[in-house]
Amino acid sequence: MKIQNSFSEQQPSLYLVPTPIGNIQDITYRAIDILNEVAVIYAEDTRHSGALLKHYNIKTPMISLHQHNESARISTILEKLHEGKSIALISDAGTPLMSDPGEQLVAKLTAEGIPVIALPGATAIMPALTASGLPAHPYLFYGFLPTKQTQKLKVLKKLQSYSETLVFYEAPHRILDTLETIYKIFGNRKAVLARELTKRFETFYRFSLEDYALLDHLKGEMVLIIEGSPEEIVVTDGDVVEHIELMIADGYREMEAIKHVAKSRKIPKNDAYMAFQKYKKTQEGKE
Ligand code: SAM
Secondary structure, three states: OOOOOOOOOOOOOEEEOOEOOOOOOOOOHHHHHHHHHOOEEEEOOHHHHHHHHHHOOOOOOEEEOOOOOHHHHHHHHHHHHHOOOOEEEEOOOEOOOOOOOOHHHHHHHHHOOOOEEEOOOOOOHHHHHHOOOOOOOOEEEEEEOOOOHHHHHHHHHHHOOOOOEEEEEEOHHHHHHHHHHHHHHHOOOEEEEEEOOOOOOOEEEEEEHHHHHHHOOOOOOEEEEEOOOOOOOOOOHHHHHHHHHHHHHOOOOHHHHHHHHHHHOOOOHHHHHHHHHHHHHHHHHHO
């Protein structure tokens, strides 16, 4: 077991610092202090974050850390920490690691016993969820759904039976397709789309999934909230078989697919295996 006592002694640390998601005032006094105190700020896009730092008169040097150079940056970050320098990580908006870079870095530092201190603060998830009018907890934050349709279907089929409120990020050019796919798989449920949070044109659309087409032509940044499954969905053989077939179509071997489906649906592996064998026999009979 590794125990991190974040404030017991002054150790060089990595600070995860949330930044505003629109309204520039949504940053804490503590976040500003930390950004002033650290030796370096690693930022997803230094030009973008430059405006924030300028606004708050923060002069700390910035270095880029984004999804394409994160693993390459880790060794120099470790060197700086070993030299006794604390550093901060920020993303373009909101909380680092929440659909933003930082996961590899945090995994590495925590494994090495280096303190990682996360500041609470802005994220698009919380204002969308808490003002949605849907149960705020338990909830499941998924982030962005896969862009490939087969992968998207696979994820949604898995989430279909979850009773937790579901929270997704989505891009405006994909939102209609995503809503249509969710409606096809989940059926009619309550949904909320929170757009341009904290900005001038912040809008909440509270609707039934069957009316998804009315949300045509929406622009801006958006969080999609979907009501959890109203009842425990009983998994029928057909659903299991379809799920296994989807995974095989995605390149999994038959036994891998069976194992995965059984695990993700929390059903005995043998039940999934038998259902699939029965299905294969009926298919052979048809040939
Ligand atoms: N790390 C950020 C956070 O804590 O919310 C999210 C970064 S993620 C790359 C960007 C996505 O977050 C956007 O595509 C959108 O789905 C959501 N988002 C960010 N800012 C938003 C805002 N002001 N209003 C609505 N959604 C927002």
